Amino acid sequence: MTPDPRIAEALARLPDYLGGHVLVSVLALALGLAVSFPLALAARDHPNLRQLLLAAASIVQTVPGLALLALFYPFLLALGALAERTFGIGFSALGLLPSVLALALYSVLPVLRNTLAGIAGIEPAIAEAARGVGMTRNQSLFMVELPLALPVIMAGIRTAAVWVIGTATLSTPIGQTSLGNYIFTGLQTQNWIFVLFGCAAAAALALLVDQILGLIESGLRARNRTRVISGGVALAVIVLGGLLPAFAHPRAGYVVGAKTFTEQYILAALIDQRLNAAGLTAARREGLGSSVILNALADGEIDVYVEYSGTLWANQLHRNDVKPREEVLAAVSKWLADTKSITMLGGLGFENAYALAMRRDRAHALGIRSMADLVRSAPRLSIAGDYEFFARPEWAAISKTYGLAFREQRQMQPEFMYPAVAAGDVDVISAYSSDGLIAKYDLVVLDDPKHAIPPYDAILLVAPRRVNDAALIDAVRPLIGTIDVAAMREANLRASGGTDSSADAVARWLWDRIGKRNGVTQ
Amino acid sequence: MTQATAISFESVTKAFGDRHAPTLDTVSLAVRDQEFLAIVGPSGAGKTSLLRLVNRLDDPSAGTVRVDGEDVRTLDPVELRRRIGYVFQGVGLFPHMTVAENIGITPKLLNWDAARIDARVDELIDLVRLDRGEHRNRFPHELSGGEQQRVGVARAIAAKPRLVLMDEPFGALDPITRDVLGRDCRRLHEQLGLTTVMITHDMLEALLLADRIVVMRAGRIIADGTPRALMAREGDGYVQELMGPPRRQSEALRRLTNGEAP
Numbered sequence: 001m002t003p004d005p006r007i008a009e010a011l012a013r014l015p016d017y018l019g020g021h022v023l024v025s026v027l028a029l030a031l032g033l034a035v036s037f038p039l040a041l042a043a044r045d046h047p048n049l050r051q052l053l054l055a056a057a058s059i060v061q062t063v064p065g066l067a068l069l070a071l072f073y074p075f076l077l078a079l080g081a082l083a084e085r086t087f088g089i090g091f092s093a094l095g096l097l098p099s100v101l102a103l104a105l106y107s108v109l110p111v112l113r114n115t116l117a118g119i120a121g122i123e124p125a126i127a128e129a130a131r132g133v134g135m136t137r138n139q140s141l142f143m144v145e146l147p148l149a150l151p152v153i154m155a156g157i158r159t160a161a162v163w164v165i166g167t168a169t170l171s172t173p174i175g176q177t178s179l180g181n182y183i184f185t186g187l188q189t190q191n192w193i194f195v196l197f198g199c200a201a202a203a204a205l206a207l208l209v210d211q212i213l214g215l216i217e218s219g220l221r222a223r224n225r226t227r228v229i230s231g232g233v234a235l236a237v238i239v240l241g242g243l244l245p246a247f248a249h250p251r252a253g254y255v256v257g258a259k260t261f262t263e264q265y266i267l268a269a270l271i272d273q274r275l276n277a278a279g280l281t282a283a284r285r286e287g288l289g290s291s292v293i294l295n296a297l298a299d300g301e302i303d304v305y306v307e308y309s310g311t312l313w314a315n316q317l318h319r320n321d322v323k324p325r326e327e328v329l330a331a332v333s334k335w336l337a338d339t340k341s342i343t344m345l346g347g348l349g350f351e352n353a354y355a356l357a358m359r360r361d362r363a364h365a366l367g368i369r370s371m372a373d374l375v376r377s378a379p380r381l382s383i384a385g386d387y388e389f390f391a392r393p394e395w396a397a398i399s400k401t402y403g404l405a406f407r408e409q410r411q412m413q414p415e416f417m418y419p420a421v422a423a424g425d426v427d428v429i430s431a432y433s434s435d436g437l438i439a440k441y442d443l444v445v446l447d448d449p450k451h452a453i454p455p456y457d458a459i460l461l462v463a464p465r466r467v468n469d470a471a472l473i474d475a476v477r478p479l480i481g482t483i484d485v486a487a488m489r490e491a492n493l494r495a496s497g498g499t500d501s502s503a504d505a506v507a508r509w510l511w512d513r514i515g516k517r518n519g520v521t522q
Numbered sequence: 523m524t525q526a527t528a529i530s531f532e533s534v535t536k537a538f539g540d541r542h543a544p545t546l547d548t549v550s551l552a553v554r555d556q557e558f559l560a561i562v563g564p565s566g567a568g569k570t571s572l573l574r575l576v577n578r579l580d581d582p583s584a585g586t587v588r589v590d591g592e593d594v595r596t597l598d599p600v601e602l603r604r605r606i607g608y609v610f611q612g613v614g615l616f617p618h619m620t621v622a623e624n625i626g627i628t629p630k631l632l633n634w635d636a637a638r639i640d641a642r643v644d645e646l647i648d649l650v651r652l653d654r655g656e657h658r659n660r661f662p663h664e665l666s667g668g669e670q671q672r673v674g675v676a677r678a679i680a681a682k683p684r685l686v687l688m689d690e691p692f693g694a695l696d697p698i699t700r701d702v703l704g705r706d707c708r709r710l711h712e713q714l715g716l717t718t719v720m721i722t723h724d725m726l727e728a729l730l731l732a733d734r735i736v737v738m739r740a741g742r743i744i745a746d747g748t749p750r751a752l753m754a755r756e757g758d759g760y761v762q763e764l765m766g767p768p769r770r771q772s773e774a775l776r777r778l779t780n781g782e783a784p
Contacts, residue, residue, distance in 0.1 A: 129614030134604030147618045
């Protein structure tokens with residue numbers, strides 16, 4: 001039995017993902033310690049400050065991890081813009097920085113709480129003896145109180161480390177490479193091997209670090225120097241071992257961005273392969289949120305990615321009127337150039353528009369062929385959309401134009417919507433017109449007779465600093481206008497499961513297919 | 523014995539808040555140089571509160587405390603504590619330090635060099651009759667209660683103080699250890715020319731060890747005299763109550779020794 005090729009692919013990505021994960025975890029813990037430790041010491045003689053700090057840290061702890069990470073993005077973006085204006089030096093609001101800051105905040109509570117508890121838990125007679133033998137307040141702290149509180153503090157650091165390592169998987173959507181890349185990519189491409197691999201790797205790392213810190217903690221409790229030192233050495237080995245391969249890796253010349261769904265992973269792989277074929281090195285930054293990725297391109301965090309004209313039309317140009325494809329493309333292209341200095345190389349040849357889809361037999365039974373037909377039945381039907389859908393202007397336009405009010409609205413991961421509608425759990429789903437699953441589950445896409453939904457041409461965007469980069473542009477230009485919606489749908493379907501469903505394999509298949517048809521040779 | 527005064531309490535009052543009766547109520551007392559003074563009294567009499575004023579673990583609400591004639595409020599509390607030995611109730615050894623590190627702590631705080639501290643630690647281990655090889659690098663929890671308090675005494679006298687304060691140093695020990703350690707302390711007191719103030723619950727211990735005994739009750743001194751004077755004292759009240767058991771015990775023991783019924 002040959003091992004699943006996805007395992008080999010997962011292993012090949014391990015140095016990169018593990019390195020990113022270790023880096024962000026180590027920095028976050030170091031920062032968290034550097035903040036919480038002095039705070040705890042400052043607060044030890046001030047009960048009010050102590051209450052305040054513990055309350056604040058507890059509140060932070062109740063914010064869901066993903067939300068905390070996401071909140072740092074706009075905050076840093078604004079701060080970065082301010083710094084740029086004030087000092088002329090900006091910084092990236094994406095990736096490492098927001099991840100480290102958010103995770104560091106998470107690590108504050110356990111360290112703060114345990115340091116305070118450790119010091120407060122010292123026998124009064126011992127603290128009194130420290131005064132009695134003639135120690136100053138600081139001598140008492142450093143010679144007696146802290147050494148005695150150290151096992152308790154260490155337990156706090158241990159808790160913090162496990163939290164940080166676990167939560168660091170969530171830094172993927174804000175652009176920090178981590179073991180979460182396996183999970184997010186896997187979820188999007190229905191590559192469950194990746195999802196399991198990512199979960200297992202993060203859990204193994206957390207457990208390993210927990211055990212090592214536990215060893216150090218027990219060494220401190222038992223005043224066993226050997227145990228403390230061997231724990232320290234093991235920890236150093238893990239950190240260095242995690243970081244070295246990532247650093248030894250040659251820095252890639254270009255960075256290809258991808259949003260959070262299958263088609264984007266395939267297209268990023270395709271661009272990556274084209275760059276490699278042209279002798280250029282490239283890295284991929286996948287799983288970037290819709291609102292994050294355009295800024296990442298404008299800031300030069302990524303060099304190239306595939307966007308959709310309708311997304312920019314609605315979200316960036318704030319247009320809710322519907323214009324013909326060419327007009328939208330021209331307006332978007334001009335807006336990108338004028339406001340962001342981003343170059344639109346052109347359309348890939350297909351649209352990935354929002355659409356509403358239903359099971360064929362259900363639609364037939366209810367006599368529904370278009371969105372307009374939904375009006376009568378909607379009050380008895382349920383609709384599911386991805387996390388963005390119901391907040392998007394497209395949904396507002398559809399529901400307003402056709403006067404739709406459903407019995408129930410549900411939010412789901414896109415990859416769960418199709419099985420849900422196929423199983424009859426929901427009646428209507430928000431679908432994407434290039435989605436391969438439409439054919440797989442035998443769904444019908446409802447017509448849009450009143451043109452409520454703007455066109456969504458897939459367009460290739462290039463970062464401002466790469467505008468004159470002929471090598472890059474020549475390498476990716478062959479993709480323009482070559483991918484029709486049928487090819488993309490099939491590619492997406494191929495990526496939705498099976499052993500050859502990795503984004504790279506599908507991208508090779510896609511290139512093969514469009515290359516053959518266009519008579520392009522590699 | 524010289525008549526110079528090592529410690530004097532001048533009309534010292536210590537009160538915690540207004541609701542309670544003061545812990546110390548205008549106490550005046552002079553401890554003479556090289557005297558072994560025992561303070562006896564029930565729990566809550568103010569014994570520990572009085573002792574803590576000497577090295578400024580607390581400051582009085584009113585009145586003055588002098589050490590070697592100097593008002594302690596004019597002295598830096600940290601420096602003052604480093605030159606006064608203190609043996610704590612319940613020992614108070616640092617659990618994360620070895621015997622040697624515990625003993626050497628005050629010299630270390632005084633920035634003695636390492637070799638001098640080492641030599642001093644060895645000297646003290648001998649002085650309190652512990653074993654260098656066996657005890658030097660042990661941690662406190664590995665020692666018996668008596669051994670721990672020997673370390674406590676060694677720590678108190680490590681930086682060669684002339685004044686040693688002991689707060690119920692033998693309270694938790696068995697009678698034999700207590701007796702041996704008490705006599706060892708008395709020996710050290712004489713050998714080193716110390717001024718010692720020892721708090722105890724036990725009048726018998728005070729009678730056998732001290733040059734002078736002060737009896738406290740409810741924040742006041744109610745008796746002050748040599749052991750001989752207290753044994754001979756007549757009348758009634760708390761002091762007589764306190765003297766009852768030692769008198770009866772000594773009488774019973776005397777009869778036993780003479781072959782009579784106790």
